[in-house]
Amino acid sequence: MKNSIIILLTVLTMASCSGKAYLFTSFHEPADAGLRMLYSYDGYKWNDFNKIFLKPEIGNQKVMRDPSMVQGPDGTFHLVWTTSWRGDKGFGYASSKDLLHWSEQKLIPVMEHEPSTVNVWAPELFYDDVAEDYKIIWASTLPGRFERGAEEDSNNHRMYITATKDFETFSPTKLFIDPKFSVIDAVIVKRAAKDYVLVLKDNTRPERNLKVAFSDSPSGPWRDVSAPFTENFTEGPSVVKIKDKWLIYFDAYRKESYDAVTTKDFIHFEDINNKISIPKGHKHGTIVPVKKKVVKQLLKKVNSQ
Numbered sequence: 001m002k003n004s005i006i007i008l009l010t011v012l013t014m015a016s017c018s019g020k021a022y023l024f025t026s027f028h029e030p031a032d033a034g035l036r037m038l039y040s041y042d043g044y045k046w047n048d049f050n051k052i053f054l055k056p057e058i059g060n061q062k063v064m065r066d067p068s069m070v071q072g073p074d075g076t077f078h079l080v081w082t083t084s085w086r087g088d089k090g091f092g093y094a095s096s097k098d099l100l101h102w103s104e105q106k107l108i109p110v111m112e113h114e115p116s117t118v119n120v121w122a123p124e125l126f127y128d129d130v131a132e133d134y135k136i137i138w139a140s141t142l143p144g145r146f147e148r149g150a151e152e153d154s155n156n157h158r159m160y161i162t163a164t165k166d167f168e169t170f171s172p173t174k175l176f177i178d179p180k181f182s183v184i185d186a187v188i189v190k191r192a193a194k195d196y197v198l199v200l201k202d203n204t205r206p207e208r209n210l211k212v213a214f215s216d217s218p219s220g221p222w223r224d225v226s227a228p229f230t231e232n233f234t235e236g237p238s239v240v241k242i243k244d245k246w247l248i249y250f251d252a253y254r255k256e257s258y259d260a261v262t263t264k265d266f267i268h269f270e271d272i273n274n275k276i277s278i279p280k281g282h283k284h285g286t287i288v289p290v291k292k293k294v295v296k297q298l299l300k301k302v303n304s305q
Contacts, residue, residue, distance in 0.1 A: 183203060
């Protein structure tokens with residue numbers, strides 16, 4: 001009887017694992033074509049759908065950089081992105097049930113109250129299952145507001161946050177993290193109850209590398225900012241948990257490669273570049289765990305078109 005139970009549990013576990021797949025939002029330079037996506041069944045080997053899923057229509061430059069996506073509890077996919085290098089005081093937003101048909105694009109004016117805002121970069125979505133809302137963080141520069149290093153004052157970023165339940169009303173914008181250096185490309189990761197990690201880019205010169213910080217809440221405050229775990233000239237971290245390991249993908253833009261490390265504790269990191277496969281031209285977005293049938297259905301529809 002005991003052996004039968006063990007066999008049944010093993011079969012169920014294998015079935016559960018085999019039912020998983022992953023989407024990786026993407027864009028290609030110069031970012032004016034729109035949303036691309038990769039897909040994977042194991043989180044290591046990725047393929048490109050070779051399709052533009054959403055063409056950008058809003059913002060001063062009408063680009064779609066840094067697309068970040070989550071799937072809500074009701075199955076709806078929510079997408080946010082950078083609409084311009086400079087000038088916009090908000091980020092783009094659209095939603096979809098099937099990733100092929102999208103809502104009307106909106107510019108969410110999260111920095112409208114700060115007239116000196118230079119930019120709104122790399123908005124990142126995080127679904128907070130405790131508060132049952134969506135946290136959105138991004139990097140903006142407010143010249144003269146914060147101490148800086150060697151970088152120009154117009155490139156001295158800090159991270160900000162808002163929250164929403166419906167993408168119609170948003171909480172007032174607040175400072176999310178000021179680590180006393182220019183910071184961009186931050187990603188919130190939940191490890192357990194009251195145990196969160198922030199993967200971020202130190203954008204100062206000569207750093208320009210990835211670090212981590214820790215908190216009891218997805219809204220911070222964040223503590224114990226680490227030493228870098230990547231080389232310089234890296235950015236755009238994307239994090240996904242595969243079995244008992246966390247994979248952190250990132251853009252090694254000086255080398256013109258897409259790299260990854262794995263970790264169990266966000267203290268020790270292992271290079272796994274020899275284990276991953278990323279299509280050429282892919283630029284950073286967000287990895288979204290989905291049911292395998294979502295990818296298969298999407299492939300079928302894309303191929304039929």
